Amino acid sequence: MPLAAIEVRDISKQFRLYSEKHTSLKERVLHGGRMPFTPFWALRDVTVDINQGETFGILGRNGCGKSTLLKCVAGILKPTSGEIRVRGKLAAMLELGAGFQPELSGRDNIFLNGALLGLPQSEMERRFDDIVAFAELEDFIDNQVKFYSSGMYVRLGFAVAINVEPDVLLVDEVLAVGDAAFQRKCLDHVKKFQREGRTIVVVSHATDVIRQNCERAMVMNHGQTITVDEPGEAIRVYLADLLGVGTVAGPGSGEPGGNVLAIGTVRTEHEASGSRVHLYPGESLTVTAELDSLAAVPNALATIAIYDDANELVFASDPDDPACAVEVPEGGGIVRFFFPEVPLLDGTYTVSVGVRSPTETAIYDWKDQVTQFEVANPGRSTGRVRLPLDVSFRLRSTGLTGEVPVVGTDFGPAAGWEETVP
Amino acid sequence: MSLRAERSASATTAPQEPGHGPPLIHAGPPGANGHDALTVVSGEVRLGRRLRDLWGSRELIVRFTRTELKVKYKNSVLGYAWSMLNPALVLLIYYMVFKIIARSHQPYFAIWLFAGLLVWNLFSGASLASTSVVVGKAGIVKKVAFPREVLALSQLGVTLVLFAIQAVVLVGAMLLFGIHPSFHYMVLLPLAFVTLLVFTAAFSIFLSAVNVYLRDTQHLTEVLLMAWFWGTSIVYTYGQIFLSGLQKNHPSLKWLQYVYFVNPIEPIVMAFQRVVYGKTQYTYLPPGTKRGTPPTVYHILPTWGVGTYAMLLGIVLAVSVVLFLLALVVFGRLEGNFAEEL
Numbered sequence: 073m074p075l076a077a078i079e080v081r082d083i084s085k086q087f088r089l090y091s092e093k094h095t096s097l098k099e100r101v102l103h104g105g106r107m108p109f110t111p112f113w114a115l116r117d118v119t120v121d122i123n124q125g126e127t128f129g130i131l132g133r134n135g136c137g138k139s140t141l142l143k144c145v146a147g148i149l150k151p152t153s154g155e156i157r158v159r160g161k162l163a164a165m166l167e168l169g170a171g172f173q174p175e176l177s178g179r180d181n182i183f184l185n186g187a188l189l190g191l192p193q194s195e196m197e198r199r200f201d202d203i204v205a206f207a208e209l210e211d212f213i214d215n216q217v218k219f220y221s222s223g224m225y226v227r228l229g230f231a232v233a234i235n236v237e238p239d240v241l242l243v244d245e246v247l248a249v250g251d252a253a254f255q256r257k258c259l260d261h262v263k264k265f266q267r268e269g270r271t272i273v274v275v276s277h278a279t280d281v282i283r284q285n286c287e288r289a290m291v292m293n294h295g296q297t298i299t300v301d302e303p304g305e306a307i308r309v310y311l312a313d314l315l316g317v318g319t320v321a322g323p324g325s326g327e328p329g330g331n332v333l334a335i336g337t338v339r340t341e342h343e344a345s346g347s348r349v350h351l352y353p354g355e356s357l358t359v360t361a362e363l364d365s366l367a368a369v370p371n372a373l374a375t376i377a378i379y380d381d382a383n384e385l386v387f388a389s390d391p392d393d394p395a396c397a398v399e400v401p402e403g404g405g406i407v408r409f410f411f412p413e414v415p416l417l418d419g420t421y422t423v424s425v426g427v428r429s430p431t432e433t434a435i436y437d438w439k440d441q442v443t444q445f446e447v448a449n450p451g452r453s454t455g456r457v458r459l460p461l462d463v464s465f466r467l468r469s470t471g472l473t474g475e476v477p478v479v480g481t482d483f484g485p486a487a488g489w490e491e492t493v494p
Numbered sequence: 495m496s497l498r499a500e501r502s503a504s505a506t507t508a509p510q511e512p513g514h515g516p517p518l519i520h521a522g523p524p525g526a527n528g529h530d531a532l533t534v535v536s537g538e539v540r541l542g543r544r545l546r547d548l549w550g551s552r553e554l555i556v557r558f559t560r561t562e563l564k565v566k567y568k569n570s571v572l573g574y575a576w577s578m579l580n581p582a583l584v585l586l587i588y589y590m591v592f593k594i595i596a597r598s599h600q601p602y603f604a605i606w607l608f609a610g611l612l613v614w615n616l617f618s619g620a621s622l623a624s625t626s627v628v629v630g631k632a633g634i635v636k637k638v639a640f641p642r643e644v645l646a647l648s649q650l651g652v653t654l655v656l657f658a659i660q661a662v663v664l665v666g667a668m669l670l671f672g673i674h675p676s677f678h679y680m681v682l683l684p685l686a687f688v689t690l691l692v693f694t695a696a697f698s699i700f701l702s703a704v705n706v707y708l709r710d711t712q713h714l715t716e717v718l719l720m721a722w723f724w725g726t727s728i729v730y731t732y733g734q735i736f737l738s739g740l741q742k743n744h745p746s747l748k749w750l751q752y753v754y755f756v757n758p759i760e761p762i763v764m765a766f767q768r769v770v771y772g773k774t775q776y777t778y779l780p781p782g783t784k785r786g787t788p789p790t791v792y793h794i795l796p797t798w799g800v801g802t803y804a805m806l807l808g809i810v811l812a813v814s815v816v817l818f819l820l821a822l823v824v825f826g827r828l829e830g831n832f833a834e835e836l
Contacts, residue, residue, distance in 0.1 A: 170637030
């Protein structure tokens with residue numbers, strides 16, 4: 073085995089939560105030097121090896137310790153116990169432009185940042201033009217950074233961090249910077265890093281970032297490692313954790329030999345599947361999921377969720393809906409989700425499918441964003457959904473006699489619309 | 495600092511079994527920061543590594559110093575002139591108080607004052623600026639890993655630049671007044687200067703860490719420095735106390751001299767004064783005294799040879815080096831929680 077790029081060995085980090093904090097000698101003396109605190113373990117015995125050239129994701133809900141771990145690896149926080157070994161030059165992007173001095177020009181900040189990363193000035197001079205070109209700041213490089221827009225600021229931060237050619241890059245939720253073109257460039261650079269065999273550690277809430285970029289991912293909760301696995305499996309565990317589900321019926325926790333229930337192929341179909349790929353708004357949609365079952369599960373609940381292009385949840389099925397209950401015999405079968413009418417407008421929508429027990433004690437399986445369908449709107453309405461709409465028109469009552477032209481036929485009398493026609 | 499670069503030869507020469515995992519690709523130019531650099535983050539960092547890391551970040555110290563100077567003085571001559579306003583005013587006030595009001599008859603008293611203030615301004619300026627520097631740079635301390643001692647040392651760097659400007663002014667004044675320094679004692683200057691730097695660095699590093707936990711350290715430092723200033727023979731002379739005053743009137747209090755030299759700044763100030771002022775005594779004949787009366791001799795500095803000064807400075811330097819190492823140890827203990835405390 074090649075040596076791991078990052079070896080994390082039994083790292084624990086304790087924070088002290090003070091009920092009352094005395095930050096001056098005067099207060100310390102007045103209170104007799106006592107400062108009651110509650111110990112809080114942000115990390116507990118975390119051990120993980122991150123291989124050379126690997127892109128490694130860390131998932132977990134807020135406060136699970138993932139950022140603390142990253143800060144320990146970066147050397148910003150010192151662990152209470154344990155040891156971390158990092159091989160090669162490390163650059164951390166915990167916050168873009170973190171080391172910038174607002175009063176300095178972009179040029180000076182590039183050199184300062186380089187010095188912070190341990191690069192000699194000659195080296196920075198060699199890379200200077202690349203950095204400026206990458207950040208697209210040629211015209212503003214001698215302006216003070218405090219006059220930069222936030223977009224320019226993060227672009228410069230990203231440009232410095234990746235152009236110092238680190239062997240290990242730590243990224244904390246900062247991949248989405250700048251406009252679409254710059255994001256494209258950042259992602260291209262990350263891909264190039266991967267090809268060059270550099271190690272990248274990504275902390276993110278966004279499961280799709282982890283899924284698309286990482287080779288392995290770690291899920292953390294309460295400062296402890298829950299699992300280290302390939303991204304798909306890790307995301308499943310993470311989502312189960314996020315839903316607050318007690319036990320995760322993952323491999324090994326159910327019947328010996330694996331899951332009791334497992335989702336196989338998931339497909340989407342719509343009424344015109346034969347003639348065109350996309351469906352029109354208002355057409356019906358069928359999602360079918362193959363279920364493999366090791367034992368009969370009489371009271372499984374099938375759930376489905378639909379996300380839009382921006383990964384926003386559009387719809388998730390009601391778990392209490394009796395229609396979602398399925399009885400799965402041993403051997404399994406096919407679950408069919410039927411939407412008689414899909415009122416969505418243009419876009420590519422992804423579908424997640426899951427099976428769990430009604431008491432929410434176990435998630436048998438959860439396939440996050442396994443399939444997708446496209447909606448193309450032949451009309452000119454825009455937005456996310458097509459709502460049924462009716463428009464009519466009539467005049468306000470004026471007190472004048474005469475015919476009141478009425479546009480629209482189903483315009484019945486309503487309160488405040490007294491007819492004054494004689 | 496918790497990020498320590500430790501070069502390890504084993505990282506590159508470690509046995510690599512074929513067919514296991516992806517091959518190691520050496521990306522980027524191999525160099526001082528190449529693949530073979532092994533960084534270990536752990537709870538405690540040994541002193542040797544702290545020193546090596548500090549040495550490795552000397553370029554960063556220079557960068558930070560330049561940043562600080564740029565931000566403070568905007569790279570303008572006038573900016574630096576402003577920075578000289580305070581020391582100039584202090585010099586003027588002391589000169590007026592002691593020369594005109596207290597009627598000191600020491601010739602070229604301003605030069606005497608300047609020699610002591612030069613040393614004192616570096617020491618007190620760096621100490622005061624360093625005390626608040628870690629707290630003041632919380633943003634960078636919480637987000638970026640680097641040896642944090644650099645922050646205090648860069649403040650020392652800033653005061654060093656101001657020291658250089660003041661030194662030039664002092665030399666100019668000496669040329670103007672035609673004062674001859676004692677060239678014979680000139681060899682003491684580098685020793686005194688290095689001692690001053692090491693001691694100031696130790697004190698600054700210590701204060702910068704303590705102030706994170708006890709934020710009123712800043713105010714305490716100001717008070718302490720005030721007392722310290724008057725405990726050092728800057729505006730008065732060493733001779734005034736121990737050679738003419740105490741020695742004559744209270745011979746039993748001679749031991750106080752030794753207590754006096756507990757102050758590590760004292761020998762440094764005296765060495766500077768000895769070189770710059772160039773005299774150990776002066777004579778004064780008050781106007782209106784009878785003709786033929788011998789003038790009174792005033793001792794201002796002891797008539798030690800270069801060796802005695804060098805020995806005293808050597809002792810202070812040795813103590814300062816120990817204090818510097820101690821300050822690094824204390825800093826290392828305290829810095830582990832900087833990111834949380836700020």
